[in-house]
Amino acid sequence: MVSASRAGELNRARVLKTLYAHGPLARPELARLTGSTRATIGQIVQPLLDEGVLQEHKPIASGIRGGKPARPVWFSDDGWPVGAIVLLPGGVQAALVTTSGRIVTVATVKFGTRKLKQHAIVSRLTDCLGEVIATATAPLRGIGIAVGGLVDTQAGAVVRVGLAPWMNGLAIGPEIARATGVPTFVDPHPRAQALGDLLFGIGRGEESFCSVYLGAGIGAGFILDGALHRGSRGAGGEVGHTVVDRSGEVCSCGLRGCWETVATTRWIRAEAARREMSGSATMSPGGLAARSASDPVAAALLREYAANIALGIVNIQHSLGLELFILHGDLVAAGESFRSEIETRVREKAFAHPGGPIRIQFADADDYATVRGAAAMVLSRSMALGY
Amino acid sequence: MVSASRAGELNRARVLKTLYAHGPLARPELARLTGSTRATIGQIVQPLLDEGVLQEHKPIASGIRGGKPARPVWFSDDGWPVGAIVLLPGGVQAALVTTSGRIVTVATVKFGTRKLKQHAIVSRLTDCLGEVIATATAPLRGIGIAVGGLVDTQAGAVVRVGLAPWMNGLAIGPEIARATGVPTFVDPHPRAQALGDLLFGIGRGEESFCSVYLGAGIGAGFILDGALHRGSRGAGGEVGHTVVDRSGEVCSCGLRGCWETVATTRWIRAEAARREMSGSATMSPGGLAARSASDPVAAALLREYAANIALGIVNIQHSLGLELFILHGDLVAAGESFRSEIETRVREKAFAHPGGPIRIQFADADDYATVRGAAAMVLSRSMALGY
């Protein structure tokens, strides 16, 4: 039930979300955006300033009509450090992140392709994390762990990592929590990525969107009506294994014709080989784009790749009616013309609807969205944002 | 912002939702389920009793240990009548529904297959609705309109009805509102159906599920974390036009290999004809099931139909991680063995996950879920339930 104190918590969360969505804001702006009053915003903001979560910027110049200069508030750059881990089949990234989304320190470990014992994974991970934590000036509020595979969010355990089955069953959350004495939160990495987009990336201020990772595999996170969607025990987002071609190739998961069979770098390389292109074994979307101007075969392959990506996006759009898709992964390197090609294909195939046109956007090339997203999972709990 | 009065509204909504989810409940039960106290529940319930929204049942017998008998409260059977319209390509259904989901009166009009002028549609509809409204003992709180096609929820207009293109662009909401002087709410019919399932059907008490309609077309409504999902301007739910076989048949929508091309009654009939079965032109899932015991060809076709349905469901499951799918339409007539067949296929194909097993359930055969759902769209506004 929403008692007075619970209402306070909800309103505080709303103010913080508004700040994440719009950047530094003064009290009157916050009041307008949240439909509240300056006085109330002051009551909410003051304790957060005292606590060190927020800090006041220096006053900005008054408007043309004079008046006391406004002092925007924003997340303190050194308050509330949180840990972020991105655990992928090939390696792990650990970082120390602030409430403002600033990445203070990063450390990376590659695993190589050979099988590892689970305790070896954990020990390498804690080593890596240890370096990062050492730079913290205050005790960590928590550690967010984004895993490249199926997870059980309730148990904080890895369920299945397609490309690294030796991780299956690893209770990564409890292990790290025990090693560090800090609470942990586990989610699949595309979901963390979506949260990163929402709070710190292109998705800022958007009500609903889908954040897709396209690389060796395909996964997605959904922000629906301002909330991060989690299926039962954290399931969902396995859009790479939705069937788009039931009579197509057999996928690594056992199904036939998954989206992943036609829209991953593996597909590009296989197709490049089939078309007898040079360098097919290391082909990437970026490489293809670079060759497209002078090589019609490369251009054709890239167009086909765009169409295949559009295929899966349209399926999601028809199901959920979203307007924005944020794409992450290698393909970002292929640049604007490639993005535009995907967008055109999607708009061609998707049903016309009175809502605005569907937008396809690429994430930043220096993609820390997932790391920031993993941190955001912690911030969500610490600040009761409710994601 | 959540002020005291807004908190009251939210808590009242929570109590009403709990009643819909669990049926008649006494104050102590309500307190337990909402995490509140008897006193607070009393404060919330009393005005609703005074207003005539709720009514007290007669006391139920005390428990073994004695005590004052509890008096469960439930929605008054004659308070707040609302109108419900289900507008499909072939005809329209109008009904008067109470807050308890009881259908007081129903009227039906068939359109036939020939083209109709839009004003003719509206006039037939208002005639039909008029009959129904005449039986109301109190002024209507609103009219919910569920449309078998794409709609613009904001404008209350039909965007596109595949099988009846002459309806395209019809501003059905404003037209009916003008004709009756009662506010109207327009949504696609699978979405209304999902809401009907949640408040009055099998979905009662479920946090998340997908309600699918399978018939001449395929559509879905999503309840995600207790909320009804609407895409931009009401888009979404067009799961029938997600591609499952990119090299398959061309669909009526222009895409190739939509789910609808392999999981509608049209597919059954076409396949039955191809297999030279008798009565193929009027074949239905129920008919197939009846023949299955003695006719292996029918049994094989039915199994294939189940597999095709499972295909689309697994796609949704992998995307959203849901555990429950409620199926509506002709196929319900095919009975338990068919349901079980679909469930088995889905569980075979879907990834294993720590969440419980995926459940496939059939709606009741006398399917008023959509009518009740259309009414529920009104109730949601009248009672500020927030759907």
Place this chain on the structure above:
DNA sequence: TAGGTTTGTAAGTCGTCCATACAATTTGTA
């Protein structure tokens, strides 16, 4: 310097939830 404008805070009001106490009603037992 004065008047107008905007920002941020202080004091009091108001609505709702909560803890506590108490009346009402039933069961089981002496």
Place this chain on the structure above:
DNA sequence: TACAAATTGTATGGACGACTTACAAACCTA
């Protein structure tokens, strides 16, 4: 039949936070 125990439903006072109003502080133009 009388009475204790248990349970339900309501009345009362306290707490909490948003809202309204008022006011000081800081800036602009003239």
